Amino acid sequence: MTVTTQPIETASAIPSATRVSLTRILVLEAHAECMRLMRTPAFSLPVIGFPPLFYVLFGLVLAPAHASSTVGQVMLATFIAFGVMAPGLFGLGVTLAIDRDRGLLTLKRALPMPPGAYLLAKLVMAMLFAATISLVLMLLAITLGHVVLGLFEYGALLALSMLGVLPFCGLGLLVGTFVKGQAAPAVINLVYLPMSFLSGVLLPLSILPHIVAQLAPLWPAYHLVQLALAAVGRGHSATGPHLLVLAGMTGLFFGIARSRLQTHG
Amino acid sequence: MITDSGTAATLDGVVKRYGSTTALDGVGLRIERGRVTALLGANGAGKSTSVAVLLGLTRPDAGSVSLLGSSPQLLATRRRIGVMLQSAALPDTLRVRELLRLTASYYPNPKPIAEVVRSGGIGELLGRLYGKLSGGQQRRVQFALAVCGRPELLFLDEPTTGLDIEAREMVWSVIRALVAQGCAVLLTTHYLEEAEALAHRVAVLVRGRIVADGTLDEVRAQGVRRRISCITRVPPEHTRSWPGVSAARRQQERLEIEATVAEPVVRRLLDLDPDLSGLEVRRAGLAEAFIQLTREVA
Numbered sequence: 001m002t003v004t005t006q007p008i009e010t011a012s013a014i015p016s017a018t019r020v021s022l023t024r025i026l027v028l029e030a031h032a033e034c035m036r037l038m039r040t041p042a043f044s045l046p047v048i049g050f051p052p053l054f055y056v057l058f059g060l061v062l063a064p065a066h067a068s069s070t071v072g073q074v075m076l077a078t079f080i081a082f083g084v085m086a087p088g089l090f091g092l093g094v095t096l097a098i099d100r101d102r103g104l105l106t107l108k109r110a111l112p113m114p115p116g117a118y119l120l121a122k123l124v125m126a127m128l129f130a131a132t133i134s135l136v137l138m139l140l141a142i143t144l145g146h147v148v149l150g151l152f153e154y155g156a157l158l159a160l161s162m163l164g165v166l167p168f169c170g171l172g173l174l175v176g177t178f179v180k181g182q183a184a185p186a187v188i189n190l191v192y193l194p195m196s197f198l199s200g201v202l203l204p205l206s207i208l209p210h211i212v213a214q215l216a217p218l219w220p221a222y223h224l225v226q227l228a229l230a231a232v233g234r235g236h237s238a239t240g241p242h243l244l245v246l247a248g249m250t251g252l253f254f255g256i257a258r259s260r261l262q263t264h265g
Numbered sequence: 266m267i268t269d270s271g272t273a274a275t276l277d278g279v280v281k282r283y284g285s286t287t288a289l290d291g292v293g294l295r296i297e298r299g300r301v302t303a304l305l306g307a308n309g310a311g312k313s314t315s316v317a318v319l320l321g322l323t324r325p326d327a328g329s330v331s332l333l334g335s336s337p338q339l340l341a342t343r344r345r346i347g348v349m350l351q352s353a354a355l356p357d358t359l360r361v362r363e364l365l366r367l368t369a370s371y372y373p374n375p376k377p378i379a380e381v382v383r384s385g386g387i388g389e390l391l392g393r394l395y396g397k398l399s400g401g402q403q404r405r406v407q408f409a410l411a412v413c414g415r416p417e418l419l420f421l422d423e424p425t426t427g428l429d430i431e432a433r434e435m436v437w438s439v440i441r442a443l444v445a446q447g448c449a450v451l452l453t454t455h456y457l458e459e460a461e462a463l464a465h466r467v468a469v470l471v472r473g474r475i476v477a478d479g480t481l482d483e484v485r486a487q488g489v490r491r492r493i494s495c496i497t498r499v500p501p502e503h504t505r506s507w508p509g510v511s512a513a514r515r516q517q518e519r520l521e522i523e524a525t526v527a528e529p530v531v532r533r534l535l536d537l538d539p540d541l542s543g544l545e546v547r548r549a550g551l552a553e554a555f556i557q558l559t560r561e562v563a
Binding site for chain 1: 320321340343344350353354356359364370371373394420
């Protein structure tokens with residue numbers, strides 16, 4: 001197969017290319033995925049809007065009046081971890097379940113769409129949403145929260161949010177292979193909300209029962225929070241094991257989801 | 266332009282089972298270039314499974330499938346086909362232009378947008394969201410997407426459901442133009458009228474088996490050939506034993522007879538009742554043949 005790279009088509013004309021460009025397909029597929037979800041307020045409003053809203057409320061308005069700069073940094077790190085979860089879980093889980101239900105996945109498989117383009121486009125979409133949420137939170141932290149971090153720390157948080165969305169993409173995808181489209185948001189909320197509270201993202205583990213804290217490492221969100229804290233210099237442990245666990249979970253979720261899609265369509 | 270002739274796709278002795286249900290039971294089907302092949306069957310007869318096997322969406326348990334001389338699993342093969350599936354809903358929040366641009370990007374040599382827009386009659390829809398379109402407009406968009414890649418083989422599943430007469434005629438004319446250029450078309454439809462208008466070849470599926478396969482005339486001939494209707498005092502019971510008569514019944518004042526050949530029956534009716542009036546003889550259509558074929562097997 002010959003692969004060429006062409007500029008992104010912005011005009012209304014369909015190009016009369018004589019070869020198929022994988023890059024172009026991926027760009028168009030990812031653009032379509034982003035536009036599709038941006039134009040779905042039931043997705044875009046809570047996914048992009050809730051983390052900044054909660055951050056302003058709990059991290060800024062209700063924060064202790066004389067909180068140290070450390071508290072501000074920890075708040076920013078944990079809310080970025082919180083914001084990163086939703087685009088992966090909902091963006092992949094709900095759309096996959098709907099695409100399966102409505103026959104779009106079948107049509108895509110019948111069309112000459114290169115293998116992997118469908119999934120890669122969704123991953124790119126989730127990474128862009130995660131980066132957007134992360135940037136909005138950073139902007140709020142700098143302007144309203146007076147959080148002070150170095151350029152490197154901000155860069156690390158941004159990179160972490162874009163890569164950290166991947167295990168949640170895998171988990172969302174996996175859930176999406178089990179449930180029907182209409183049930184998907186509710187089922188994913190059953191994963192999302194408990195995980196947010198039981199993994200130390202929205203509540204410190206120190207105020208939760210001991211057993212909850214002990215089980216927290218089973219949630220991918222726990223490891224993401226630890227990495228986010230490390231990115232702002234407030235980590236409690238080495239980052240290597242957390243990275244390894246997240247990479248392993250990502251591989252596991254995608255592996256099972258792929259196997260289920262091949263078996264059940 | 267496709268100039269070579271021959272077979273575009275085949276199913277050969279294909280068996281497909283889902284658990285204890287046999288969806289396809291030794292199906293053989295040939296789709297020719299430059300021809301419209303209609304695959305007919307009631308719901309659950311195996312049409313969708315046949316198409317799924319041809320498209321490589323599912324693998325047969327036995328038998329073989331060939332798509333443009335190759336495996337349907339290969340991307341290079343699928344770049345030469347166009348697909349319109351009735352059951353596939355496109356994303357509601359994408360604009361028609363975005364859908365066209367994306368689908369066209371899958372193909373090595375897609376048609377220019379002006380041609381695609383003309384094919385589907387979708388010029389005024391380009392900037393609109395797919396979910397805001399009417400059912401008929403969505404079908405036109407799906408049809409445009411199916412033909413945008415200059416397919417050599419086109420799969421059309423109920424292509425004109427929900428279309429008004431004008432739009433249906435336009436779709437039919439595009440299909441005929443594609444076929445004239447050598448494109449092979451597999452049409453699955455419930456509308457026998459559509460099959461009758463477009464198909465060169467008809468295959469009838471009943472419970473996973475092909476029970477009729479031939480030209481339109483050949484399949485029509487497998488059903489009732491003539492339908493005779495007249496106002497007469499001859500009772501239906503009297504005619505049922507006549508040679509070639511398969512059924513006779515009274516419909517209000519009219520006698521309705523189904524027969525393989527009309528002339529001897531008409532002659533005997535006129536001999537028995539010189540006052541016979543309102544005589545109508547018409548050739549039975551594909552619908553009658555289809556009903557008879559499916560009834561016989563069931």
